[in-house]
Amino acid sequence: MLFLLLGVLGIALKYLEIDPVAGWNWWVVLAPFGLAVLWWWWADKSGYTEKKAMEKMEKRKQSRIDRQRDAMGMLKRRK
Incomplete structure (x- = not known):
């Protein structure tokens, strides 16, 4: 859940062009969503x-x- 909140916060900051997030690449902003998917996969598998x-x-x-x-x-x- 933390990864999803970070991802949504990152998208909001990027959309609103708030520094320093406005200068980051999109893959950095969207990375928490990928981490959330990996976490859910690991939690289910383990x-x-x-x-x-x-x-x-x-x-x-x-x-x-x-x-x-x-x-x-x-x-x-x-x-």
């Missing part, structure tokens, strides 16, 4: 995306279990 999704689901599951135990009075409260 399993990073799925691992993060599984961690998020596990955290939500544990939170739900803790809320239910607390509602039943089974969870010990820390002081």
